[in-house]
Amino acid sequence: MTLAALKPGEEALILTVSGEGAIARRMADMGVVPGQHVRMLRVAPLGDPLELQVMGYHLSLRKTEALRVQVRPLEHHA
Amino acid sequence: MRWPEWLSALTRSATEPCHYLHEQPGSAPVPAPPRGPARSAVVALAGNPNSGKTSVFNGLTGSTQHVANFPGVTVERKEGHCRFGSWSWTVLDLPGTYSLSAYSIEEIVARDVLVEERPDLVVDVLDAANLQRNLYLATQLLELGLPMVLAANMLDVAWRRGQRLDLDELGRRLGLPVVAVAGHQDRGLERLKAALAAALEAGPAALKGAAQVDFGPLVEESLAEIGAALARLEGLPRRWLALRLLEGEARAREEVARWLPDSTGLLERIAVWQARIEHESGQRVELTLAVRRHEFIQGLIEACRPVGPDPARRHRSDVTDQLLLHRWLGLPIFLFFMYLIFQLTFSLGELPMGWMETGFSALAAWVDGHWPWPAPLLKSLVLDGILGGVGGVLIFLPNIVLLFLGLTLMEDTGYMARAAFLMDRLMQRIGLHGKSFIPLLTGFGCSIPGIMGTRVLENQRDRLLTMLVLPLMSCGARLPIYLLIIPAFFPAHLHARMLFLIYSIGVLLAVGMAKLLRISVLKGEESPFVMELPPYKLPTWKSLGTQVRLRAWLYLRKAGTLILGVSILLWAMASWPPARHDAARQTELAAARAAGDAARVQVLDNQRAEEDLRASLLGRVGQALEPVMAPLGFDWRISSSLLGAFAAKELFVAQLGVVYALGETAEGSESLRRELHSRYTPLVGFCIMLFALISTPCMSTFAVTAREAGGQRWAWFQLLGLTALAWVLTFLVFQVGSALGY
Ligand SMILES: Nc1nc2c(ncn2[C@@H]2O[C@H](COP(=O)(O)OP(=O)(O)OP(=O)(O)O)[C@@H](O)[C@H]2O)c(=O)[nH]1
């Protein structure tokens, strides 16, 4: 599934990130790379962008970008 | 400074014991500054955005550069000086970057300084609460081959999140000196300076022991081969260049093609390597490299962080976000905050403004009564030109300070970045970007830093668009105009609402214009939105105090220089040449004086002053403008005053003050308000505000737009476009309003 499909509070492991160019590299520089964990925190009031937690900090991305990220949901540990 | 307990419970408190700073008893003493012959060096502060570089810079150099809690505050290279024993350093504060493959203008500024200017020493300011992302840049900086010191900042934040960090171990593993600092409190700076001196002493040789990311056998093999081919390029960090070539960075390829005459063979080899690496890892080379880097850093952090953050624990910042970014409440809360800022600017500022007004009237009356010389012209200059002009502007100082205080609170707490998050969708609709929202909000204070702030936008079209509509965000200099006009025409209970209305009109126009430009002149693709949301922080009293002092000082300085100078000039233009008065009136005046008919004298005096004013240079300019401005409801006095507003927006107030002071005997802006009230309808008052809101951005805005947009063309476009818009809208409002009988 893609990162955009995560529900608030869910955590996942990043499998692949597709796309090229500046934005792909920027996402990689900010920690959206295969092997990292992400947690979906919330969706903005107007439905976009998303707020995620990566590498212990908060990152905001639009859904368009999140769609390029394939993830595997992790068991939810409360 | 201590905050009340309940307040610090809302977010993290700004003050904490600094035991993490090696400052407990028994820690090693700070090394003494070196002695000997004077030496100098260039030291650059680099690091991730919002890691505290500018805080450290201010601490080292005693500057007051802008510090705030959102990424992308510093957008230019700034210089300062710092002495340490025999050392004299030029310290460079750079914009923050996430990596050295920079895209937005402000990041390119940082990159170019590091790569091309090659400072003698790099200080990487790390956000210790965000180590993994921050060390990512550190590994890239290391590849540049410059002597480097790590300054671990924000340790208090990490500490409060329950993380413990072994800085000595981190230093050992990276082979670099690591110093703990607390940028917001100027702590640890002596130790940092000692480390800088030692690192400069050791020079590049010290880097021999520095750590290197191991990218795996295949990549390392390719790097070795490419590096060998680059051996002829002396003085360049070979490994770094090889990595960039392998990542396929266009700029690196161009550079190599320029420097190496026979580079085709090399570029072909690189393509082969890229294909092999991509085949092996199944993903693009740059992603492979990024993954390896992150893995390296993860190992590093595990080794030197005995206690990591507890993933289950929620920080106060998260709880705050739950409310402020709430699905239903988030936007209403934002609007409420904005309303509150303007409401408080008005209502809290009213009282001190009243005092200043009374003070200036008393001063004017005193000067009038105690005028020692028989020089009426000089008296008029002091009373009408200076007190009428500059005084009229100065009384709004309290409101200006309050406005900036409100904006500073938004910036320092970290709410600014949230505003961008909340508004991104709306901004996207008009073809802009959540990130454009931050410069736009900054524009409420002053358009200049707003325009500079657009540098954070990666896309040049987004940047231009934001810049062009930015003057529609009503700046602080226009505030005095509203504060003068609103109470003159509208009942007290409407004051704050009128102010909010004016600002809202500006925002709506900005939105409309942006959309219009987007579908006409500045067509382009949507650009992605990727932004960090920093944790909330309670602003320190120190930073609030600095901001307030700085703002007050800037306003006073402007009043004392530009406004004073132009006020005097305008006074001269309004006093010269005098009118030729007909003899009949002269005799009538003399007769009335002799008869002691005070009322008649007053009327005749006023008539005379009015004629003088009409005949003056300013009066003539105003009258020449009248045909153009009359359809907007403006007479020649208002028109000529609006002209001065191009130099600085406050000048409108100053100039009206001069014009009316010359035509009047009573002083003070209260009488200016009464004067306005008796001469014009509320509709005209509103039209003045509307016109001042939209028309001609001030001179400095013009200059900065020309520079930042890369050509006067855009600045002219902005100037003429906005003025035309102002004219048309004011015309419509006035004509429709008049027809409706207002
Ligand atoms: N808690 C805490 N806050 C800090 C510390 N150092 C700086 N700050 C705050 O962190 C925020 C960012 O500081 P800046 O100095 O503007 O950061 P910068 O690296 O210059 O940011 P950019 O110019 O955007 O790249 C401000 O709100 C500072 O007050 C620290 O050691 N601890």
Ligand SMILES: [Mg+2]
């Ligand atoms: Mg800065």
